[in-house]
Amino acid sequence: MVNCIGIKSTHFSEKLNSEIQPLVPLEIKIESLKLVGIAQIPQIVYITSKGRCSTFLSKAKFLNCLLCFLQIKQRHFSKIISYNLQTSGININAENGKYFITYSEIHAFLERYNRAALEKLEVELTAVSSVVRNPIKGTVAEVNNIGCSCADMVYRHTICKHQIATHLYLQSNGWGSLAEYLQQNTGKNWEEKLLTMAEVAKYDLGL
Numbered sequence: 001m002v003n004c005i006g007i008k009s010t011h012f013s014e015k016l017n018s019e020i021q022p023l024v025p026l027e028i029k030i031e032s033l034k035l036v037g038i039a040q041i042p043q044i045v046y047i048t049s050k051g052r053c054s055t056f057l058s059k060a061k062f063l064n065c066l067l068c069f070l071q072i073k074q075r076h077f078s079k080i081i082s083y084n085l086q087t088s089g090i091n092i093n094a095e096n097g098k099y100f101i102t103y104s105e106i107h108a109f110l111e112r113y114n115r116a117a118l119e120k121l122e123v124e125l126t127a128v129s130s131v132v133r134n135p136i137k138g139t140v141a142e143v144n145n146i147g148c149s150c151a152d153m154v155y156r157h158t159i160c161k162h163q164i165a166t167h168l169y170l171q172s173n174g175w176g177s178l179a180e181y182l183q184q185n186t187g188k189n190w191e192e193k194l195l196t197m198a199e200v201a202k203y204d205l206g207l
């Protein structure tokens with residue numbers, strides 16, 4: 001039997017909405033990131049429509065954000081062992097190597113992570129991409145192996161909120177990354193799936 005998981009269109013999931021929690025319940029523009037005290041608790045300083053403010057992030061939450069960033073960038077990324085803040089960014093020691101994320105990159109990422117949660121972006125997987133819908137504005141963007149169709153990704157070359165929503169959705173459904181998910185739909189398997197689809201379509205048409 002052919003496994004049609006990648007073809008079958010899933011309904012927009014409500015599951016994601018409850019799973020991404022915003023860092024701050026308002027749109028934010030991050031000014032700085034610090035590790036505070038002996039416990040080295042991550043703290044972000046930011047501007048919102050209401051003014052300037054700061055908040056602490058749990059270490060687990062911050063680690064998850066770093067992991068999400070690196071997993072979207074790297075196809076085969078495993079585990080973070082440790083990290084420390086330098087003058088221009090974050091040094092990360094991972095199981096499969098060392099990484100460096102500049103402050104401007106991580107600020108942009110956290111702002112978009114927050115936005116993905118606030119906008120309650122909905123993800124639908126197709127065989128070749130992830131379709132991300134903003135239920136408030138009614139806009140749609142498509143994420144694939146190369147990137148995203150939105151202006152943020154195309155012009156600013158940042159990781160966009162659609163990629164973040166897609167990645168977190170895939171993870172909550174047991175996939176490591178979008179690349180891993182899409183790989184299931186290429187090559188021989190994919191051809192078989194297309195043939196099955198064609199058969200079904202013929203049958204539906206009474207041919």
Ligand SMILES: [Zn+2]
Nearest residue numbers: 148150160162
């Ligand atoms: Zn996008």
